[in-house]
Amino acid sequence: MAVAHTTVAPHQHVADKPLEYQNPVQSVKILGFWIFLATDMLLFGCLFATYLVLRTHTDGGPTPHDIFDVRGFTIETFVLLTSSFTGGMSTLAMRNGNKRQLLTWLIVTIALGLTFVGFEASEFVSDALRGATMQRSAFLSAFFTLVGTHGTHVSIGIIWMIVTAIQVAKKGINPISARKVFVVNLYWHFLDVVWVFIFTVVYLSGVVM
Template identity: 75%
Template sequence: MAVMEHHLHEASGARRHLPMEYRDVHQSLRILGFWLFLATDMLLFACLFATYLVLRTHTDGGPTPRELFDVPGFTAETFILLTSSFTGGLATLAMRNGKKGQLIGWLAVTMLLGLSFVALEAQEFVKDALEGATMQRSAFLSSFFTLVGTHGSHVSVGIVWMFLTLLQVLRRGITPITARKVFIVNLYWHFLDVVWVFIFTIVYLSGVVM
């Protein structure tokens, strides 16, 4: 029994050198579980990308990607979302340095950028719909709105999630539990940015070039 306690004490001491969100074994396991969730979400987006690649030429006489996509619009969306990934990283850095004020500030900036992205995407969808480019118009449009809309809904969930995490940091400060929540929500946010890079390349850029 004494030997087991000795080993546990050594393990606990070794974890003190890790970032705060990894120092507690239970928090580490929750982070591992979230990585597994992201793997399943990656499979979802992989299926949506595959569907889009198959159907993107099936316009049925409707608008083609080159006619539909607005270069300044999706470029602005990309710039905003990638900037939000950077500010999210700064929030994680502030959290690990124990700077609560900076953490709250960078989370707020990240949320505002996310809201700007969602607003631009909603404006794009409304504009397309008013021009007759709806999901029912063609297989291309169905796959396009499903893929980009699924990503947009994920971003919306991320904004709400980040807001709730910010409230917990305000109330409880930086603890192992809130540190884990900040890390996970930013991990989720970075994942969405990576997915958007693929959307930007595979959907938008290839659409205006081909």
């Protein structure tokens, strides 16, 4: 009896991978970005540690109770976490090869990111008008450095996402643009995780304690 042999195409195992990982060069670049995120995590870890040490050093100036607006930072949190969902949807659309949905979700994510930055800038201006500036106390220096560094990262992410959306609009979905969409959303999710810690460690503890 003849035995039937099943032949597997050499590229079949590649097709099972997400588009952004199908090209070895793009896979290495994604690995490099994971390493970058690890170093960025160390940066934020140092900023959190500094804040925890200095948060009680108000020097008679404004305290967390005086400047933290529960409604404001709650809205910021809702907006940024929603943008994490829409960013994830853009990655899903990319993997499904749906360019139109991909661009739509990227635009929504960008809009939410701009909204978040707008609320944060408004918060900083309001604090400054009440005399809560970086120079006033060690607590305020640590607060503005930590939250401001995160806000700067978000602003960079918005610009990055705009550039990525333009590239997708011009060149479509391919292994290179897929890697860029995946990486910028990976960066965005990282910032959302950092914000959850800021929301808990800085804002919630500042209001409760």
